[in-house]
Amino acid sequence: MEQLKRQLQQVQENFERIQREQKQRIEALTQKLDNVVRQLAAEAEKKKLEQELITSLRTNRPAATVQADTTPVVGASKPQPEVAGEKKPWLPTDPIRIGGARAYMDIGLVGTFAAGGSTAADIEGGTQLGGHDPNQRGFTVQGVEANFAGAVDPYFRGNANLAFLLNSQGESSVELEEAWLETIALPWNLQVRAGQVLTEFGRINTQHPHSWAFVDTPLVNGRFFGPDGLRNPGARLSWLMPTPFYSELFLTVQNSQGETASSFRSGGHSHGGGEGAEELPFAYRHPDNDRGVKSLGDLLFTPRYAVSFDLTELQTLVLGASAAFGPNSSGGAGDTTTQIYGLDAYWKWKPANAHGGFPFVSLQAEVMFRRYEAGAFDWQEAADAGGTPIMNEDTGLPAVLGQETLTDYGFCAQLLYGFRTGWVAGLRGDFVTGDEAEYEKMALTLKGEPLGRDPQRAQRWRISPNLTWYPTEFSKLRLQYNYDDRQDIGIDHSVWLQFEFVLGAHAAHKF
Amino acid sequence: MKTFSLTLLAAGLVATAAQAKLSVVATTPELGSIAAEIGGNRVSVTTLAKPTEDPHFVAAKPSFIVKLNRADALTEGGAELEIGWLPPLLDQARNPKLAAGAPGRILCAENIQLLEVPATLDRSKGDIHAAGNPHYMTDPGNASMVAKRLAGALSELDPKSRDVYQANLRKFTERLESKLAEWEKLCAPFKGERVVAYHDSWPYFARRFGLTIVLFLEPKPGIPPTPVHLAKVIAQIKAEHIRVIMVEPYQNRKTAETVAAETGATVVDVAQFPGPIKGTDDSYIALMDYVVHSVAKELGAGKK
Numbered sequence: 001m002e003q004l005k006r007q008l009q010q011v012q013e014n015f016e017r018i019q020r021e022q023k024q025r026i027e028a029l030t031q032k033l034d035n036v037v038r039q040l041a042a043e044a045e046k047k048k049l050e051q052e053l054i055t056s057l058r059t060n061r062p063a064a065t066v067q068a069d070t071t072p073v074v075g076a077s078k079p080q081p082e083v084a085g086e087k088k089p090w091l092p093t094d095p096i097r098i099g100g101a102r103a104y105m106d107i108g109l110v111g112t113f114a115a116g117g118s119t120a121a122d123i124e125g126g127t128q129l130g131g132h133d134p135n136q137r138g139f140t141v142q143g144v145e146a147n148f149a150g151a152v153d154p155y156f157r158g159n160a161n162l163a164f165l166l167n168s169q170g171e172s173s174v175e176l177e178e179a180w181l182e183t184i185a186l187p188w189n190l191q192v193r194a195g196q197v198l199t200e201f202g203r204i205n206t207q208h209p210h211s212w213a214f215v216d217t218p219l220v221n222g223r224f225f226g227p228d229g230l231r232n233p234g235a236r237l238s239w240l241m242p243t244p245f246y247s248e249l250f251l252t253v254q255n256s257q258g259e260t261a262s263s264f265r266s267g268g269h270s271h272g273g274g275e276g277a278e279e280l281p282f283a284y285r286h287p288d289n290d291r292g293v294k295s296l297g298d299l300l301f302t303p304r305y306a307v308s309f310d311l312t313e314l315q316t317l318v319l320g321a322s323a324a325f326g327p328n329s330s331g332g333a334g335d336t337t338t339q340i341y342g343l344d345a346y347w348k349w350k351p352a353n354a355h356g357g358f359p360f361v362s363l364q365a366e367v368m369f370r371r372y373e374a375g376a377f378d379w380q381e382a383a384d385a386g387g388t389p390i391m392n393e394d395t396g397l398p399a400v401l402g403q404e405t406l407t408d409y410g411f412c413a414q415l416l417y418g419f420r421t422g423w424v425a426g427l428r429g430d431f432v433t434g435d436e437a438e439y440e441k442m443a444l445t446l447k448g449e450p451l452g453r454d455p456q457r458a459q460r461w462r463i464s465p466n467l468t469w470y471p472t473e474f475s476k477l478r479l480q481y482n483y484d485d486r487q488d489i490g491i492d493h494s495v496w497l498q499f500e501f502v503l504g505a506h507a508a509h510k511f
Numbered sequence: 512m513k514t515f516s517l518t519l520l521a522a523g524l525v526a527t528a529a530q531a532k533l534s535v536v537a538t539t540p541e542l543g544s545i546a547a548e549i550g551g552n553r554v555s556v557t558t559l560a561k562p563t564e565d566p567h568f569v570a571a572k573p574s575f576i577v578k579l580n581r582a583d584a585l586t587e588g589g590a591e592l593e594i595g596w597l598p599p600l601l602d603q604a605r606n607p608k609l610a611a612g613a614p615g616r617i618l619c620a621e622n623i624q625l626l627e628v629p630a631t632l633d634r635s636k637g638d639i640h641a642a643g644n645p646h647y648m649t650d651p652g653n654a655s656m657v658a659k660r661l662a663g664a665l666s667e668l669d670p671k672s673r674d675v676y677q678a679n680l681r682k683f684t685e686r687l688e689s690k691l692a693e694w695e696k697l698c699a700p701f702k703g704e705r706v707v708a709y710h711d712s713w714p715y716f717a718r719r720f721g722l723t724i725v726l727f728l729e730p731k732p733g734i735p736p737t738p739v740h741l742a743k744v745i746a747q748i749k750a751e752h753i754r755v756i757m758v759e760p761y762q763n764r765k766t767a768e769t770v771a772a773e774t775g776a777t778v779v780d781v782a783q784f785p786g787p788i789k790g791t792d793d794s795y796i797a798l799m800d801y802v803v804h805s806v807a808k809e810l811g812a813g814k815k
Contacts, residue, residue: 074655074688151611157602182602184610189580191605240580240605246573248603308573313561316572350570352561353787355761356733357568421735472733473595474634508595510603511571 105150106505110210112142118494120484124168127484127492129222131175132209134496136168142498143209145177149507156181161208175228177208189242194235200250200304201322202344202366204412205229211509213416214464215480215496219430220368220410223456224340226262230324232300246308256300256326257290263338263370264300264326265290280446282456283330284390284439285377285401290329300326308511311347318346318511331375331403342368348511358421365413372406374437390451393443401439408434408457424468433459458487474502533669536582538593539566540784541648542619542657544795546586549661549679553672557582562786563760567638567733571596579604582615584668586661589620592645617664619657623647626714637731649783650715651691651799658683690796694803695720701810706755707748707776709762712783720803726753728766736766748774754813755779755806760787777809 114134120127124135134140144164152158161177180195198206204221221229234254241247257265266287281287293299306320324340348362379389379398389398410432418424434457444451453459466480478498485491533554537543543558550556557578560569566588579585579600587593601609608615625643632641647653662680666673698720706717709728717724726747730740747753748770756778758767767778785791785798 073659074652074684074691154610184605185607186605189605191603240576240603244577246577306573310572310574316570316574318573348570352563353761354568355565355763356735357565357570472634472638508571508597508599510599511573 103150105148106507108147108149108502108504108506110143110145110147110208110500110502110506112144112210112498112500114140114142114215114496114498116494116496118482118492120492120494123494125227127482127486127494128216129219129227130209130217131165131227132163133216134494134498140168141166142215145208145210147505147507149505151184152181155183155185157184158182177228178231189240191238191240192235193238196233197231197236197252197254199230199232199234199254199300199302199324200236200238200252201225201230201302201324201340202320202342202368203346203364204366205231207509210500210502213414213424213426213468214428214466215478215498216464216482218366218412218428219432219460219462220366220412223408223410223432224263224368224370226260226266228260230262230302231260232256232258234300243307246306248306250302250304250306252300252302252304254300254302255293256298257293257329261300261326263324263328263340263372265298265329280390280451280455282454283372283374283401283406283437284399284444284451284454285330285374286382287329289332289375291327291335298327300324314351315347315349316511320344328372330373331377336373336375336403338373339371340368341370342366356421358418358423360416360418362416363413364416365411367411368409370406370408372408374401374404374406374439376403377401388447391445393445393450399439399442399444401442404438406434406437406457408432422470422472424470426464426466426468428462428464428466430462430464431460433457452488455486455489460484460486474506476500533583533665533672534581535584535586535665536578538569538585538587538597540786541654541795541798542586542588544785544798545654545658545683546661546665548683548794549658549676550665551675551679553669553675554665560784562782562784562792565761566592566783567595569593569596571600575600576603579609580606582606583608584615584617584664585609586617586619586664588645588648589618590625590642590645590647591640614664614667617661619660620645620647622656622660623653626718627711637729638733644711644714646712646783647715648795649713649802650719651687651694652719653715654795654799655684655687658687686796690800694799697803697807698722701807704810705751705753706757706806706810707744707753707770708757709759709767712759713757716802720806722806724757728756728762728770736763741766741770745770745773748776752813755809757781757806759783777812779805779809781805 112132115138116134117137118127123137128134132143134142146162147160149159150157158181160179163175163177165173165175167173176196178196178198180193180197182193183191186192200206204212204218205225217227232254234252236250236252238248238250241249255261259266291298302322302324304320304322306318308316308318310316320343322342322344326338328336328338330336344364344366346362346364348360350357350360354360378400380400383389383398391397392399410430412428412430414426414428416424416426434454436453437457440453462485463483464480466478468476468478470476476499480496480498482494483491484494533550535546535550535554535556537546537556537558539560540558540562543556546554547556559575559578560566587597607613610616620642625647628643629636629639629641632639648657658680662676665676702721703723705723705726707726707728708724711727711729711732713724716722726744728736728741728744730737753774754776756767756771756776758764758778758780759782760780764778770776771778780788781802782788782791782798785793785795788801791798791801
């Protein structure tokens with residue numbers, strides 16, 4: 001036994017010694033080889049440069065790009081006739097065109113419009129929650145969006161989206177949808193995007209309206225994130241994780257106030273906007289007790305984790321979990337907060353011989369849950385300020401609403417079938433509701449009219465089949481029908497025809 | 512116990528050797544095939560687009576982000592072939608080795624003289640590409656340039672294996688050269704012969720082999736065939752006694768068959784990428800051999 005052990009030890013020592021020696025020899029030889037190679041390369045480079053200079057001087061044409069060898073190219077001696085009239089010199093009278101590869105910046109324009117009607121009287125902010133949705137019977141400019149994008153320098157790329165809008169009153173507005181710079185060269189697979197950014201929450205919220213598969217905003221997005229989606233000045237850090245499959249972790253930190261942070265410190269306006277919003281705000285209390293930003297906790301924090309698997313060669317699945325945490329401005333105490341949680345899934349099938357991206361089948365679903373701490377609110381103060389107060393029938397006085405936590409949830413699921421080149425049939429289901437809160441159980445009235453469920457929290461569902469035709473990837477025509485069922489309001493039918501054009505450069509969409 | 516640790520050590524060495532291989536991602540299969548031939552056992556090649564699918568419209572799957580993130584080099588066709596799906600993948604892959612202008616970013620269209628460069632950019636003319644027609648690999652002469660470009664780029668990235676790459680390049684070039692001579696001889700009798708294609712992917716092939724391919728089933732590049740346009744094509748095929756309609760795996764073969772039935776022409780299955788047609792999965796040369804022989808065979812049948 002002992003002998004065996006000794007033997008083994010000896011063998012191992014021998015092995016290690018030989019290994020060391022061999023390693024040293026290898027290193028020495030490698031270095032020698034490197035030196036020789038470098039010398040040879042330098043000589044070849046010199047010769048080539050000479051040759052290139054001679055040729056370029058002789059032909060007075062730009063020299064060919066560096067090729068570090070002398071292998072002949074097959075068939076290159078054959079004359080390659082130029083096809084006549086394909087390339088002509090630029091003349092000062094020619095129009096100036098800004099193309100993708102030849103300019104410092106890609107410029108694109110997307111115009112989205114709709115025509116149609118609805119049985120509902122309250123379209124803008126009523127049946128249609130999105131700021132880019134059709135907003136009236138007849139025609140709507142859903143948005144004309146300019147996009148500017150390009151590499152800033154070797155460290156950053158830049159992007160800006162400016163949207164031009166017309167509301168139902170014909171008033172123009174300009175909206176800074178996004179404007180950010182993004183790092184190109186951070187180590188450890190990190191990336192930072194900073195500026196005005198769409199919050200990385202779920203799938204729909206990070207997409208611009210023109211890339212949606214339906215005419216309008218999903219109900220749950222409209223209710224929780226407001227008419228223009230959740231976006232604000234801030235920064236997004238993302239980390240592509242070292243897993244064998246795609247998995248990415250995001251953290252967005254943003255300001256928590258303003259119209260584009262609806263469930264948070266969204267100022268004096270209510271969610272969804274629309275008629276009577278001033279008088280009947282969300283949770284029946286004006287969110288005007290803004291405490292400002294005193295600590296980091298007063299900002300909006302949105303973590304997200306996304307993973308993707310190729311189920312087969314032809315099927316891909318993307319899953320995500322998101323959450324958003326921040327203060328809200330409800331109540332007088334100024335310490336109320338909101339938490340929104342979301343899960344999303346996207347599955348797509350495309351056959352091996354797809355042509356122009358067709359045919360395909362895709363399914364996308366998002367579920368969200370919101371916990372909103374509503375602060376105490378006394379309508380007497382509103383009455384003193386000259387507003388019309390909500391009254392409590394039982395006391396005969398302006399209502400006094402206590403602090404309570406409101407829970408709401410909703411989902412949106414959509415199935416798309418690209419059945420032939422350029423044609424997509426879609427079906428979407430929307431559902432939103434909220435648990436009935438204390439203030440909804442009270443005997444409240446506004447101008448003598450009894451109030452029941454909060455219309456911004458009451459149950460609602462919607463079914464939307466649609467058909468889209470893409471003549472090319474730069475234009476589309478879409479016909480959609482919405483069957484809309486709102487608690488206490490009833491059923492409405494809407495039909496919208498959407499049409500869209502894309503001019504100039506247009507960046508490819510993410511999966 | 513000791514044997515076990517020795518085995519582990521050996522396994523570790525093998526693993527290090529395997530890792531030392533250059534990881535190359537190719538956007539399309541013919542580039543992947545040539546990269547594998549030039550790289551030999553010194554590289555591992557991953558191809559993104561399937562050989563059967565339309566290279567303009569590949570799904571930008573998140574798994575591709577991971578592949579690009581971990582690659583040492585990316586070889587792409589360029590000339591806007593992959594513009595609809597590659598840029599967002601690269602943005603998300605955050606791999607400095609693949610940054611524009613980096614040695615690992617192998618743009619194959621460089622040094623290739625592209626045809627059909629539009630004088631003005633006007634999308635009413637269909638899906639045109641600002642840099643020119645991106646389907647240049649259908650000319651074996653261009654494939655030879657690309658092979659040379661790849662050998663140069665791989666040598667720069669991995670100077671220790673330079674001799675291997677250059678030797679593989681010579682082997683590839685010699686084989687291609689002898690094959691090209693054979694193909695040109697085969698096509699010589701059909702100089703000027705007119706051939707119909709579904710999409711404008713064959714101008715380089717036509718120029719190389721002296722064919723005329725200017726009639727397409729698509730009315731404009733990327734626009735699906737319309738009855739009005741097909742009627743015109745049918746009339747022209749009949750008038751000019753055109754024999755061959757070239758169709759690729761992802762294109763609508765039924766449309767081509769309808770035209771063929773109307774005119775007596777023959778549908779010839781061709782491909783730009785090795786794989787989808789039996790016997791072409793080996794290499795770029797096997798693919799071109801198949802395409803040239805199939806087209807020449809049908810043209811020859813017409814002569815008899």
